[in-house]
Amino acid sequence: MPLPASARVDIERFWTTIERSGEIGVGRPGGLSRLALGDADKEIRDLFVAWCREAGLTVRIDAIGNIFARRAGQDDTLPPVMMGSHLDTQVNGGRFDGIAGVLGGLEVIRTLDAIGHRTRRPLELVNWTNEEGGRFSPPMVGSGVFTGVYTLDWAQERRDDDGKSMGEELQRVSYAGEAQAAPPPLDAYFEFHIEQGPILDREGFQVGVVTGGYASTGTIVEFRGETAHTGPWPMEKRRNALAAGARLLTAVDDLGWEFAGSGGKATAARLVAWPNKPGIISDWAQVTCDVRHADPEAAAVMAERMLRAAHEAAARASCGIEILDTWRWGGKVFAEEMIGLVRETSLALGYRTRDILSQAGHDAYFLARDTPSAMIFAPCKNGITHNNNELSTREDLEPGLNVLLRAVVARADR
Amino acid sequence: MPLPASARVDIERFWTTIERSGEIGVGRPGGLSRLALGDADKEIRDLFVAWCREAGLTVRIDAIGNIFARRAGQDDTLPPVMMGSHLDTQVNGGRFDGIAGVLGGLEVIRTLDAIGHRTRRPLELVNWTNEEGGRFSPPMVGSGVFTGVYTLDWAQERRDDDGKSMGEELQRVSYAGEAQAAPPPLDAYFEFHIEQGPILDREGFQVGVVTGGYASTGTIVEFRGETAHTGPWPMEKRRNALAAGARLLTAVDDLGWEFAGSGGKATAARLVAWPNKPGIISDWAQVTCDVRHADPEAAAVMAERMLRAAHEAAARASCGIEILDTWRWGGKVFAEEMIGLVRETSLALGYRTRDILSQAGHDAYFLARDTPSAMIFAPCKNGITHNNNELSTREDLEPGLNVLLRAVVARADR
Numbered sequence: 128m129p130l131p132a133s134a135r136v137d138i139e140r141f142w143t144t145i146e147r148s149g150e151i152g153v154g155r156p157g158g159l160s161r162l163a164l165g166d167a168d169k170e171i172r173d174l175f176v177a178w179c180r181e182a183g184l185t186v187r188i189d190a191i192g193n194i195f196a197r198r199a200g201q202d203d204t205l206p207p208v209m210m211g212s213h214l215d216t217q218v219n220g221g222r223f224d225g226i227a228g229v230l231g232g233l234e235v236i237r238t239l240d241a242i243g244h245r246t247r248r249p250l251e252l253v254n255w256t257n258e259e260g261g262r263f264s265p266p267m268v269g270s271g272v273f274t275g276v277y278t279l280d281w282a283q284e285r286r287d288d289d290g291k292s293m294g295e296e297l298q299r300v301s302y303a304g305e306a307q308a309a310p311p312p313l314d315a316y317f318e319f320h321i322e323q324g325p326i327l328d329r330e331g332f333q334v335g336v337v338t339g340g341y342a343s344t345g346t347i348v349e350f351r352g353e354t355a356h357t358g359p360w361p362m363e364k365r366r367n368a369l370a371a372g373a374r375l376l377t378a379v380d381d382l383g384w385e386f387a388g389s390g391g392k393a394t395a396a397r398l399v400a401w402p403n404k405p406g407i408i409s410d411w412a413q414v415t416c417d418v419r420h421a422d423p424e425a426a427a428v429m430a431e432r433m434l435r436a437a438h439e440a441a442a443r444a445s446c447g448i449e450i451l452d453t454w455r456w457g458g459k460v461f462a463e464e465m466i467g468l469v470r471e472t473s474l475a476l477g478y479r480t481r482d483i484l485s486q487a488g489h490d491a492y493f494l495a496r497d498t499p500s501a502m503i504f505a506p507c508k509n510g511i512t513h514n515n516n517e518l519s520t521r522e523d524l525e526p527g528l529n530v531l532l533r534a535v536v537a538r539a540d541r
Numbered sequence: 542m543p544l545p546a547s548a549r550v551d552i553e554r555f556w557t558t559i560e561r562s563g564e565i566g567v568g569r570p571g572g573l574s575r576l577a578l579g580d581a582d583k584e585i586r587d588l589f590v591a592w593c594r595e596a597g598l599t600v601r602i603d604a605i606g607n608i609f610a611r612r613a614g615q616d617d618t619l620p621p622v623m624m625g626s627h628l629d630t631q632v633n634g635g636r637f638d639g640i641a642g643v644l645g646g647l648e649v650i651r652t653l654d655a656i657g658h659r660t661r662r663p664l665e666l667v668n669w670t671n672e673e674g675g676r677f678s679p680p681m682v683g684s685g686v687f688t689g690v691y692t693l694d695w696a697q698e699r700r701d702d703d704g705k706s707m708g709e710e711l712q713r714v715s716y717a718g719e720a721q722a723a724p725p726p727l728d729a730y731f732e733f734h735i736e737q738g739p740i741l742d743r744e745g746f747q748v749g750v751v752t753g754g755y756a757s758t759g760t761i762v763e764f765r766g767e768t769a770h771t772g773p774w775p776m777e778k779r780r781n782a783l784a785a786g787a788r789l790l791t792a793v794d795d796l797g798w799e800f801a802g803s804g805g806k807a808t809a810a811r812l813v814a815w816p817n818k819p820g821i822i823s824d825w826a827q828v829t830c831d832v833r834h835a836d837p838e839a840a841a842v843m844a845e846r847m848l849r850a851a852h853e854a855a856a857r858a859s860c861g862i863e864i865l866d867t868w869r870w871g872g873k874v875f876a877e878e879m880i881g882l883v884r885e886t887s888l889a890l891g892y893r894t895r896d897i898l899s900q901a902g903h904d905a906y907f908l909a910r911d912t913p914s915a916m917i918f919a920p921c922k923n924g925i926t927h928n929n930n931e932l933s934t935r936e937d938l939e940p941g942l943n944v945l946l947r948a949v950v951a952r953a954d955r
Binding site for chain 1: 633634673674676679737738739757759769770773774776777779786787794798801804809810811812814816817818820822824829831833858901902927
């Protein structure tokens with residue numbers, strides 16, 4: 128029996144879950160500070176698992192803490208259709224980023240339960256661990272392990288600024304699961320997400336059909352110098368790792384401005400140094416920075432320039448340099464059939480719909496490597512995100528959630 | 542009775558105290574990590590106080606933790622002659638910086654005891670609190686409070702990176718004393734110190750007569766921006782406080798290179814930011830930097846350029862800016878009569894002696910405001926300091942200590 132044409136999510140029920148989530152890990156006014164595998168992340172995970180069990184889903188946790196909640200299909204031997212996102216936030220995050228995708232998936236399942244619709248294929252709802260990278264670098268670790276981009280061992284060894292590892296913290300919050308991840312292959316992956324940019328809101332569109340992502344390159348660079356006195360030590364003998372780091376970040380910011388006219392972005396994101404004290408030159412610094420552009424060729428130029436700037440900064444400060452990590456994402460990662468399904472579903476529902484590129488990193492990029500994947504964007508006010516003033520209203524979110532509902536079912540019922 | 546012409550310090554006895562001190566707060570191989578008011582600082586303070594009491598000195602602690610140890614004079618109503626320096630180190634400090642001045646003063650007193658010489662004026666041996674500023678900013682806080690440059694309340698509120706205040710830490714290590722500082726006026730202040738620069742070592746001089754200091758300006762600058770996503774947020778809307786900080790540090794390093802030909806130095810010393818995480822733009826950053834030059838006019842230009850660079854960095858990153866603190870020292874601070882006394886004493890002892898400017902900040906600068914003051918420099922190998930490889934041998938230190946002995950007695954006996 129097909130899904131009734133009138134079937135819609137219950138936006139008030141969904142909003143209740145968003146508001147409940149917004150009470151866990153409260154940060155600055157209106158925002159959240161729910162870092163991966165911290166106490167607040169554990170609290171929302173526990174609540175999410177309880178909600179899933181309440182909905183009759185079978186919950187499994189894998190070794191990197193990804194939470195999978197399965198709704199049986201009519202034919203449970205078929206590869207499942209997966210949907211989800213992440214419940215963790217940045218230290219000054221909002222209440223919607225990632226969260227709307229996980230709780231939106233839960234709302235889809237509750238809607239199907241209310242209607243009494245069982246999809247042909249099983250459904251999998253997922254919460255990915257440490258999407259943000261706001262505590263452990265890099266971002267998208269849970270989906271990275273799931274898709275084989277990162278090894279489990281490597282991921283477990285990622286450490287926060289206090290030296291705690293993801294492995295230790297997974298144990299501490301009791302989310303180091305033993306389950307295998309959902310048995311591959313998956314039939315499809317859908318991720319509903321706020322845009323995290325101003326385009327839909329500014330132009331009055333209700334649904335963004337994500338056709339791909341800005342080509343993005345991020346890197347962690349380490350500089351090694353030598354401590355000395357900030358006074359007498361001659362400039363030509365100095366090996367100031369902090370100065371090298373500052374030079375790289377300045378060059379990266381300049382790069383962003385240089386490409387700003389064509390929508391490019393480059394971010395001086397993080398700089399830590401040691402001793403990083405007045406009176407003494409730092410002998411160690413670590414920088415995290417990234418560049419993004421809609422045009423893959425421009426993005427490649429930016430990435431190459433960023434790398435060159437790192438080496439120039441090291442040379443100028445007479446420091447050693449090591450590129451500790453580099454990550455790339457974006458491009459035309461999503462399957463045409465999935466993009467088409469989302470677009471047609473949205474248009475059929477009568478929503479003002481446009482194609483859009485994602486400028487942020489998302490778990491969907493990793494999923495798309497082996498699984499036909501799609502993202503659905505909802506507007507957020509003025510594009511403000513990673514900020515306590517992030518806001519999407521019920522009106523902003525409802526259209527995209529209905530697209531998620533119908534596209535997931537269309538895929539799962541075929 | 543005058544000091545016998547043959548009177549000399551006992552360099553082996555002095556070296557024993559240096560080696561004992563070098564066991565407390567051990568850092569990297571050969572170095573010390575003895576931050577102000579930490580456990581290791583408490584341990585060396587306790588030992589120093591015990592050594593002073595053993596030498597029959599009267600010990601007093603003032604409210605900011607400065608330790609004064611008094612040796613009575615023949616006429617104890619006369620203003621005392623003070624000598625000393627500091628026992629705290631940077632986080633990667635050496636075993637001599639400051640320490641040689643405090644323990645050198647103790648050696649002078651032990652030598653006078655051994656000879657049985659009582660000076661006409663009393664002697665005061667001092668250990669200043671938090672000279673380095675390696676934990677609490679700014680440097681030279683103890684001598685700053687003593688000389689009225691800083692108020693006690695303000696100093697007690699200085700906080701380390703963990704948010705602990707000097708006031709709390711003084712209580713914790715039991716060095717929040719009740720004593721008044723030595724009753725002003727002092728007759729004179731002498732500070733023996735390693736050069737912390739390469740000049741004496743390179744040129745083969747045994748004693749440096751410090752005629753003044755590089756004119757130095759240090760500042761703490763705060764930038765305030767706004768958090769946002771490192772991806773979609775347009776460059777022209779960004780208010781990246783970390784980028785502002787990096788721009789200031791880069792400009793300061795450039796300034797150092799620009800003035801390097803005439804011996805100027807500028808240091809990108811410290812940068813902290815929040816959240817300082819990948820994926821989110823930082824809305825707060827704090828920078829510490831300084832400039833120094835032998836020529837006060839060039840130094841003034843550098844200081845003005847540093848300040849301008851701070852405002853330019855803030856403007857470029859659309860951040861708010863606040864200059865939280867600015868400190869200045871150096872110039873011709875030392876009394877001619879004191880400089881002459883040190884020079885003549887050194888030459889009379891037959892030491893290879895040269896005038897020299899200090900490039901580092903010292904407590905003596907603050908003391909010199911109201912008290913005739915002098916500094917005596919000893920060579921250190923290759924000028925390496927604020928580094929675990931800092932090294933001055935007995936041969937490097939003995940001449941300066943003998944100059945300290947005889948100059949102090951000459952002053953105290955007049």
